[in-house]
Amino acid sequence: ETGVTQSPTHLIKTRGQQVTLRCSSQSGHNTVSWYQQALGQGPQFIFQYYREEENGRGNFPPRFSGLQFPNYSSELNVNALELDDSALYLCASSPSAGSPYEQYFGPGTRLTVT
């Protein structure tokens, strides 16, 4: 059984650019959540996708957007990058939406904005 995978591992972008991060969910999981972890902080919830629909969003501006595909993989898109967007981006998949279901995390994508 393949776990949660993320690509790329590391990424360097310039302020104002756009970036797309990718996540493949664990087999049998239909829900993906995205988190942003700034240096020295705990992860912050960005949004969750359940069966290709957004299912909850944290306190992030609209330039953070996402997609979930029919195979339940997901993308996180960030437009107009700012220096403060530099962080570790984590995705997690779960068997379904809702709190009883444990989330399984991928290794993360380290984004640096210069």
Added chain:
Amino acid sequence: KQEVTQIPAALSVPEGENLVLNCSFTDSAIYNLQWFRQDPGKGLTSLLLIQSSQREQTSGRLNASLDKSSGRSTLYIAASQPGDSATYLCAVYNQGGKLIFGQGTELSVKP
């Protein structure tokens, strides 16, 4: 609004000591609570998940407890080793499957 706090922010102990990491949350209406380990520059490794109906979970040298009524969880590490050095994160599952994390406790175990 749910807030999760971890104390202490950093902890340094000699090898072999038993230690306790603390996590508190403001809203007792949580579902599960999970402890993670994070090595520098790496992702999250799940250590223990405590379901809302449970009081504790154990795995090897680790024991986590949950007291929803007081809004507290502890992670007990027995006979600490240098390889236990990492940041430990506590997270609660709120309604809707959103995870709320604390800021972590950075643990250093000295040989």
